[in-house]
Amino acid sequence: MRLGGGTHEWRVRVWRASLGEGLGITMFDFNVIYLGLALLWVTSPFGNNLHHNENATHGQFAFTTSESGNYLACFWKDGSHQKDSELTLGVDWKTGIAAKDWESVAKKEKIEGVELVLRRLKGIVETIRGNLIYLRDREADMREVSEATNARVAWFSIMSLGVCIVVSVLQIWYLKRYFVKKKLI
Amino acid sequence: MESKWGKIWGLIGLLLLNFVNNVSSLSLTITKVECVYEIVRSEGDIVSGNFVVVDHHIFWSSDHPGLDFSITSPGGDILHNLKGTSGDKFSFKAPRSGLYQFCFHNPLSTPETIAFYIHIGHIPNEHNLAKNEHLDPINVKIAELREALEAVTTEQKYLKSRDAVHRSTNESTKTRVIGYTVGEYMLLTIASVLQVIYIRRLFSKSVGYNRI
Numbered sequence: 162m163r164l165g166g167g168t169h170e171w172r173v174r175v176w177r178a179s180l181g182e183g184l185g186i187t188m189f190d191f192n193v194i195y196l197g198l199a200l201l202w203v204t205s206p207f208g209n210n211l212h213h214n215e216n217a218t219h220g221q222f223a224f225t226t227s228e229s230g231n232y233l234a235c236f237w238k239d240g241s242h243q244k245d246s247e248l249t250l251g252v253d254w255k256t257g258i259a260a261k262d263w264e265s266v267a268k269k270e271k272i273e274g275v276e277l278v279l280r281r282l283k284g285i286v287e288t289i290r291g292n293l294i295y296l297r298d299r300e301a302d303m304r305e306v307s308e309a310t311n312a313r314v315a316w317f318s319i320m321s322l323g324v325c326i327v328v329s330v331l332q333i334w335y336l337k338r339y340f341v342k343k344k345l346i
Numbered sequence: 347m348e349s350k351w352g353k354i355w356g357l358i359g360l361l362l363l364n365f366v367n368n369v370s371s372l373s374l375t376i377t378k379v380e381c382v383y384e385i386v387r388s389e390g391d392i393v394s395g396n397f398v399v400v401d402h403h404i405f406w407s408s409d410h411p412g413l414d415f416s417i418t419s420p421g422g423d424i425l426h427n428l429k430g431t432s433g434d435k436f437s438f439k440a441p442r443s444g445l446y447q448f449c450f451h452n453p454l455s456t457p458e459t460i461a462f463y464i465h466i467g468h469i470p471n472e473h474n475l476a477k478n479e480h481l482d483p484i485n486v487k488i489a490e491l492r493e494a495l496e497a498v499t500t501e502q503k504y505l506k507s508r509d510a511v512h513r514s515t516n517e518s519t520k521t522r523v524i525g526y527t528v529g530e531y532m533l534l535t536i537a538s539v540l541q542v543i544y545i546r547r548l549f550s551k552s553v554g555y556n557r558i
Binding site: 275278279282285286288289292293295296299300302303306307309310313314317320321324325328329331332335336339340343345 | 484488491492495496498499502505506509512513516517519520523524527530531534535538541542545546549
């Protein structure tokens with residue numbers, strides 16, 4: 162995937178992805194085409210700086226996510242460039258099951274060919290199942306919030322009518338008492 | 347023995363190529379125009395993806411008409427053009443290989459954040475079997491299976507993004523119901539107290555007897 166420079170001048174390109182916790186390795190492979198000078202920062206959701214690279218034309222970086230949230234990878238165009246020079250970034254960003262180092266798994270367990278491929282497919286299926294469970298739990302949460310809001314809307318509307326009536330009764334009672342006291346009635 | 351090893355490495359090599367294109371959901375903030383480029387390696391690959399506008403930052407739903415989205419092929423033709431969307435899925439068969447452009451345009455000045463995901467699927471078809479002796483027919487079936495699983499994953503990413511939007515709408519509704527109702531009660535009470543005070547003043551001695 163590439164984020165282009167666009168027709169307007171840009172100083173920084175930010176690559177932001179929302180990642181869950183403990184996602185295993187997130188691999189991050191980038192290369193800068195054309196005048197090749199860039200500054201790279203990778204930060205975690207809490208602002209910890211995970212990776213810093215200056216004057217980079219290409220690089221590779223992998224990390225394990227410990228918090229869930231938005232991870233930012235920022236690329237700055239070096240100040241030595243002209244303002245309008247276009248800098249193309251090619252970024253290959255893999256997370257979760259796609260980032261797993263399959264060559265080392267193949268060597269370690271001495272499997273190859275179709276068996277290795279089927280292992281990868283099994284990994285994908287497990288990811289799918291995890292996603293389904295996540296979605297189901299979220300739906301359950303939201304259903305509870307929706308039902309609570311539904312009950313509240315009804316209850317608060319009736320209560321607002323009650324408040325209205327109570328307040329006007331109090332008004333009339335007070336004014337009557339006031340006028341009687343002032344001997345106007 | 348030699349040809350078997352060669353076959354296996356060829357198989358692994360070919361299948362690894364399919365895995366290079368797996369990326370996670372990308373968050374983009376669009377102020378005016380933002381484009382994402384992706385290389386499609388061979389003609390006939392199926393490009394599928396989705397995007398959802400999250401974090402609307404709007405008060406009424408008519409505030410923001412949505413984003414414009416377009417897909418441009420390497421030849422410059424516009425394959426897909428959507429105006430005023432707040433999220434959509436797309437899928438097409440690439441007519442040629444090359445660099446495809448996915449562009450978002452924001453008609454208003456408030457920046458919008460979107461969650462974006464693309465997957466490019468390649469299935470080595472039967473045609474290549476004749477050319478490449480290292481290709482086993484089972485590879486085609488495995489590639490098809492993998493593409494089916496990737497389709498499910500793509501759909502799940504879309505559902506996750508939509509779920510996030512729905513959740514923020516829900517939370518906002520809950521806050522609004524409680525906040526506005528309490529505010530309404532307080533305003534009502536204050537208005538009636540002010541009414542009483544005003545009526546008292548009208549009848550007070552300094553204004554004079556029987557003026558009213």
